[in-house]
Amino acid sequence: MTCLRVAIADDHAVVRTGFRRLLELEPNVTVVAEFGDCETAYTWLCANRADILVLDLSMPGRGGLETLRRLKARVPTLKILVFSMHGAPAMVSQAMQAGADGYLTKSSAPEALISAVLDLGAGGHPLSQEAARALNEAGNDSLAPHLVLSPREFQVFTLLAHGLAVDEIAGRLCVSAKTVANYQTAIRQKTGLGNALEMFRYARTHALLE
Amino acid sequence: MTCLRVAIADDHAVVRTGFRRLLELEPNVTVVAEFGDCETAYTWLCANRADILVLDLSMPGRGGLETLRRLKARVPTLKILVFSMHGAPAMVSQAMQAGADGYLTKSSAPEALISAVLDLGAGGHPLSQEAARALNEAGNDSLAPHLVLSPREFQVFTLLAHGLAVDEIAGRLCVSAKTVANYQTAIRQKTGLGNALEMFRYARTHALLE
DNA sequence: GCCTTCCATAGGAAAAATTCCCGATTTTCT
DNA sequence: AGAAAATCGGGAATTTTTCCTATGGAAGGC
Numbered sequence: 001m002t003c004l005r006v007a008i009a010d011d012h013a014v015v016r017t018g019f020r021r022l023l024e025l026e027p028n029v030t031v032v033a034e035f036g037d038c039e040t041a042y043t044w045l046c047a048n049r050a051d052i053l054v055l056d057l058s059m060p061g062r063g064g065l066e067t068l069r070r071l072k073a074r075v076p077t078l079k080i081l082v083f084s085m086h087g088a089p090a091m092v093s094q095a096m097q098a099g100a101d102g103y104l105t106k107s108s109a110p111e112a113l114i115s116a117v118l119d120l121g122a123g124g125h126p127l128s129q130e131a132a133r134a135l136n137e138a139g140n141d142s143l144a145p146h147l148v149l150s151p152r153e154f155q156v157f158t159l160l161a162h163g164l165a166v167d168e169i170a171g172r173l174c175v176s177a178k179t180v181a182n183y184q185t186a187i188r189q190k191t192g193l194g195n196a197l198e199m200f201r202y203a204r205t206h207a208l209l210e
Numbered sequence: 211m212t213c214l215r216v217a218i219a220d221d222h223a224v225v226r227t228g229f230r231r232l233l234e235l236e237p238n239v240t241v242v243a244e245f246g247d248c249e250t251a252y253t254w255l256c257a258n259r260a261d262i263l264v265l266d267l268s269m270p271g272r273g274g275l276e277t278l279r280r281l282k283a284r285v286p287t288l289k290i291l292v293f294s295m296h297g298a299p300a301m302v303s304q305a306m307q308a309g310a311d312g313y314l315t316k317s318s319a320p321e322a323l324i325s326a327v328l329d330l331g332a333g334g335h336p337l338s339q340e341a342a343r344a345l346n347e348a349g350n351d352s353l354a355p356h357l358v359l360s361p362r363e364f365q366v367f368t369l370l371a372h373g374l375a376v377d378e379i380a381g382r383l384c385v386s387a388k389t390v391a392n393y394q395t396a397i398r399q400k401t402g403l404g405n406a407l408e409m410f411r412y413a414r415t416h417a418l419l420e
Numbered sequence: 421g422c423c424t425t426c427c428a429t430a431g432g433a434a435a436a437a438t439t440c441c442c443g444a445t446t447t448t449c450t
Numbered sequence: 451a452g453a454a455a456a457t458c459g460g461g462a463a464t465t466t467t468t469c470c471t472a473t474g475g476a477a478g479g480c
Contacts, residue, residue: 150427163407166466177466179429185468197373197406360456376437387437389458395439 004121005049007033009041010056010083019054019113026114028121038067046074052120054113057084057095065095069151072099079120083113102126148190156183160196161203214331215259217243219251220266220293229264229323236324238331248277256284262330264323267294267305275305279361282309289330293323312336358400366393370406371413 006029010016020031032050035041045053053071057064068080081102082095095103102116102125116126149157159169166184170177193199202208216239220226230241242260245251255263263281267274278290291312292305302313312326312335326336359367369379376394380387403409412418 152428163405163411165405175428176430178431181467182430182469183428188467195373195375195406197410200407200410201373362457385457386459388460391438392440392459393457398438 004029004117005032005051006030006117007035007041007045007050007053009035009038009053011036022113023117026118029114029117038064042067042071042074045071045078050078052079052081052117054081054083054117055100057082066155068095068100081116081120081126149187153183153187153190156180157187157191157199158203158208160184160187161199161208163196163200214239214327215242215261216240216327217245217251217255217260217263219245219248219263221246232323233327236328239324239327248274252277252281255281255288260288262289262291262327264291264293264327265310267292276365278305278310291326291330291336359397363393363397363400366390367397367401367409368413368418370394370397371409371418373406373410 006023008016008019008031010019016034016036020034023029023031033044033048035044041053041055055064055068057068068082071078071080079101080099081104082100083104084095102120104112104116104126119126155173156169159172164172166180167177170180173180187199188194191199191202193202216233218226218229218241220229226244226246230244233239233241243254243258245254251263251265265274265278267278278292281288281290289311290309291314292310293314294302294305305313312330314322314326314336329336365383366379369382374382376390377387380390383390397409398404401409401412403412
């Protein structure tokens with residue numbers, strides 16, 4: 001078996017170095033790149049080859065999930081292992097739907113990272129216990145926003161929950177305000193969350209705010 | 211000097227009893243009544259005579275402040291000492307504006323309660339250090355909602371910050387939805403808080419959510 | 421390869437909410 | 451008492467939201 005080429009994306013330099021050290025203990029693994037933000041990660045991975053990306057979802061640039069989705073669309077052969085701060089059911093569910101190949105929470109033991117990477121290399125889909133349970137829970141409560149909403153709707157949802165106005169969202173997403181307003185209506189109907197404050201509260205208790 | 215007739219309003223029975231014990235150590239003080247909610251306090255104090263009311267603002271019944279105002283209007287001779295959980299500048303400021311004669315925070319020493327009651331009896335306006343500082347701070351930041359808003363506007367503000375819709379507020383306040391909408395507009399203009407979520411955040415960081 | 425379904429996008433028209441302006445009372449302050 | 455401020459709401463203009471509809475694209479089945 002040839003060496004696994006791993007890239008790391010995390011906004012904390014300390015964490016990146018920690019991962020690198022940890023992973024390079026393994027003879028079959030090389031760390032080929034580190035990124036501190038989503039954009040550089042995306043461009044590099046489009047241009048160069050890597051087998052696995054360890055991705056922290058809570059990164060600056062407003063779009064860990066978005067990057068995940070875009071990467072999976074552009075570089076389908078790339079395996080993506082999400083390493084997130086919180087194992088909230090909603091987050092896990094969204095990440096897996098967005099195309100993640102594995103999900104580890106911060107509470108995982110260091111060795112779990114190594115075995116997860118190796119597992120991924122072998123074609124597996126490693127989930128930490130916490131993530132697996134979360135995924136299960138998410139499946140149960142069928143009324144949850146993150147399940148009934150389409151990816152784009154979910155994105156608008158989080159923006160609304162952050163308190164952005166329809167116009168601001170339209171500007172940020174480069175679409176018509178009309179479109180965002182329509183999404184908002186759909187979101188309200190599907191989730192039953194009637195205003196931004198309710199969305200905020202929901203998002204907060206479900207740890208959906210990045 | 212005749213005996214000071216003191217009433218206590220607090221939703222925690224333990225606290226009430228604690229106060230009673232404490233106050234009755236003082237020969238010149240009698241505790242003449244205890245209340246667990248605003249309504250009974252209000253009705254009793256309208257019908258019977260007391261010199262001083264020790265009032266906890268964070269009481270059930272949605273309106274510690276409101277009760278304070280109503281009592282001061284109906285029974286102007288009654289001295290009211292607010293004993294609040296939080297000494298947030300905004301709270302102190304609102305309470306004093308609403309007619310409180312003194313303000314103690316929970317961090318005050320037990321003896322402070324006694325001396326505050328005696329001070330009140332002598333016509334003073336006892337403030338705990340924390341409250342005094344808070345009042346000072348509040349005076350400084352002149353853009354603060356609680357200072358530019360009228361009492362009614364402030365009330366609507368907190369309701370909005372709690373996430374209530376205009377219609378719900380109208381129902382609860384027994385006024386036309388039109389009126390509430392107009393208040394909302396005024397609030398937004400005066401405070402610069404453009405939507406309910408911003409109001410919520412502001413209210414939370416300033417500890418205005420009771 | 422074709423067909424169905426879902427998603428993203430947005431326009432138009434109708435409905436609802438908000439703003440702005442104004443007036444009538446009542447309260448409050450001096 | 452008189453002035454200033456506050457409460458309450460009507461009317462009209464404006465903005466937002468909803469509801470319905472439509473187009474193009476991507477995913478998936480057969």
